[in-house]
């Protein structure tokens with residue numbers, strides 16, 4: 001397995017997180033955490049369960065407020081913009097949920113149309129159809145257009161979930177455990193899809209995962225959330241070949257156990 005090339009640190013930043021603090025009551029989840037997402041890269045975020053990865057994502061899209069620190073996404077300071085501006089910004093950031101979050105009572109076509117009908121009402125029926133077809137082609141599932149989610153496999157549902165997120169052409173994609181619950185072959189297909197999306201749509205992405213094969217295959221960079229911050233950042237090999245005591249258990253669990 002070949003690692004992907006690491007991002008040029010001179011690249012433009014599409015997300016800049018500086019000195020982030022977030023606690024729930026006395027429980028400090030993030031402490032002086034800093035992390036950047038560069039334009040066009042896939043950044044893998046690794047961390048033990050309950051360390052605050054979902055909290056981080058929620059802060060980025062303004063669903064949770066940090067106690068202090070600054071988050072700039074696509075040039076906008078999340079905690080300073082108005083609510084309508086925040087809603088507009090969220091449309092530029094696609095969030096692919098862990099459970100795919102498809103509507104079971106709608107066909108694949110209707111699931112894909114839904115974000116457009118809700119957010120881009122000015123689109124004609126022909127434009128909507130063209131976008132649905134483009135997205136299904138992008139995820140390799142054109143033939144499922146009239147099927148119900150219950151007729152799809154777990155891997156296919158993930159793909160349709162990604163297609164539905166992509167249909168608004170977001171500049172940033174947030175993937176929450178994209179390979180969770182999938183077999184290794186289907187996981188590899190999802191990894192390839194994440195890379196195809198990066199190439200075809202020039203998205204920048206944060207990929208939250210516990211799956212190191214996924215991390216290695218899709219990540220231009222890896223950041224580990226340890227002790228409430230992201231002190232460990234680098235290429236996959238930089239993180240996992242140096243015998244780091246916090247990183248090693250992830251590696252051992254995924255590749256040796």
Ligand SMILES: Nc1ncnc2c1ncn2[C@@H]1O[C@H](COP(=O)(O)OP(=O)(O)OP(=O)(O)O)[C@@H](O)[C@H]1O
Pocket residue numbers: 024029047048049050051052053054055056
């Ligand atoms: N709204 C909330 N109120 C109180 N505590 C919360 C809230 N949201 C998250 N937490 C706590 O913050 C910590 C981090 O949660 P988070 O969901 O971000 O973990 P995670 O790293 O995404 O875990 P996993 O890998 O299991 O999904 C947990 O201890 C969780 O209980």
